[in-house]
Amino acid sequence: MSLAVLRTRWLPPAVALAVFLGLWYLVSDVVLDADRRFLLPPPDAVVEVAFLDPVNRAPLLRGLALSATVALVGFLVAAVLGIAIGTAMSQARWVERSLYPYAVFLQCVPILALVPVIGFWFDFGLTSRVIVTVLIALFPVISGTLFGLQSADRGQHDLLSLHRASRVTRLLKLQFPSALPALLTGLQVAATLAVVGAVVGDLFFKQGTPGIGVLIDMYRARLQTEQLLGAALLACLLGVAAFSLLGLLIRATTGGWHGATADHRPR
Amino acid sequence: MPAPDDVMLALASVGRTFVDGTAAVRDLNLRVHRGEFVSVVGPSGCGKSTLLRLVSGLEPATAGTVDVAPCRLGYVFQDPTLLPWRTVTRNVELLAELEGIPRDERRRRVAQVLDLVGLTGFGRARPAALSGGMRMRASLARSLVLEPELFLLDEPFGALDELTRERLNDEMVALFTDSAFTALFVTHSVAEAVFLSSRVVVLSPRPGHVVGEVTVPFPYPRPGHLRFTPEFGRLASRVSDLLRDADGGNADWTVSA
Ligand SMILES: Nc1ncnc2c1ncn2[C@@H]1O[C@H](COP(=O)(O)OP(=O)(O)O)[C@@H](O)[C@H]1O
């Protein structure tokens, strides 16, 4: 890696991080009195208590593994369902007209209100958490798929019409490839939402093996702020990991032809 | 008089009115014989693209009859309409793929037409890496792969600079001389129309119909310097006059292009 790349790519986020940590220390050590420091322990205390102490670390890592599993399963289900629904909508206007309003509705409904219903039907275990995750992550996949499948231009469609291409040929050779950028962006948003969904679902259902959400709730109740912040940090890292993985996928599949144009913002 | 089976396409009193009530063409009559190169010129919005879409079957006529001899059709749009995720080679083989031509045969033909349009060596490039002229060459190549008998071209060189356009015109003439297709070529350049065509058809403003035509007697192949002969200028100004009359004298058609 060249020095220039180091400077333009990695320096800005590093500076931002330093500023953030600086502010954190400022609040912990200067703004808060010693007897109220438990409200925001400094970063080194968080690392020490939550991550370096093996007794505290074990439940955190177990929670992380569980939430990551819920997020992954939920994401995969949302991806398959969302792509299927979006594709169905793209094939017939009546499907789009009848389903899209409810997809938007689903996006807006407060999941909290559904928790008792979901719990009643699916018990308060992993299935329910996955369902909450799917509900939260589904919409961007549907809209990304639908928008993407409709993004091929008229001339390209005409070309296929001239050669009497079937619906399936049209989908495979034109619509899906041109949908990829929007579809993958939708999946990327869905991946981060799946992490949110997994943690939030956990918080709601509170039973069974504790995931990150249950831990957060527990640490909050016990005023164990170091562990609370540690758990939140792990959830963030999980989301960032999901986002980055999808970013890699995007670069690998469409990097060669999409967005090949330069960034036009002033430097 | 040519025999009836020499007629490649015949439009009789053709009209096309869109659902919003816009009449793009009305009472349009046109006959093109096998082996002719016919250019269509007319004010913008007069229904030239619609005419090609009617001939290709992409759109139905709302009046009159459109008869096209059964033949292999090539259609080149104003935009190159290449698929950005495919390389030049994969773009050029697209139509052959749709027609179910086996892979080996496709690749053989692709290599041949890339050579024909001067894109040898660019097969692995993506469209985004090509200049406008090269994209248009790729688009031409894509149609040529199927060896069209009737070639519809909708202002294919309209977006290119003059130098590139002239060079592609020279190559178009060479292609036409070698490949013996029938061409219906829409353009807004009078010089391009006269240089390429055996006949230039002039349309009225919308709703478009034929208001006149000029036969261009020069034999093919046509050398580039033909553009500077007095006879060429005479034919071009006849086309311009027709256009000006059709447009009620308010167009600024230039003979140069
Ligand atoms: N699908 C459509 N619906 C309504 N009007 C249309 C449609 N397509 C073309 N037109 C109109 O028909 C006229 C002729 O269009 P077109 O054939 O594209 O003209 P040209 O190619 O000569 O510029 C224009 O006024 C255009 O706005």
Ligand SMILES: [Mg+2]
């Ligand atoms: Mg047009």
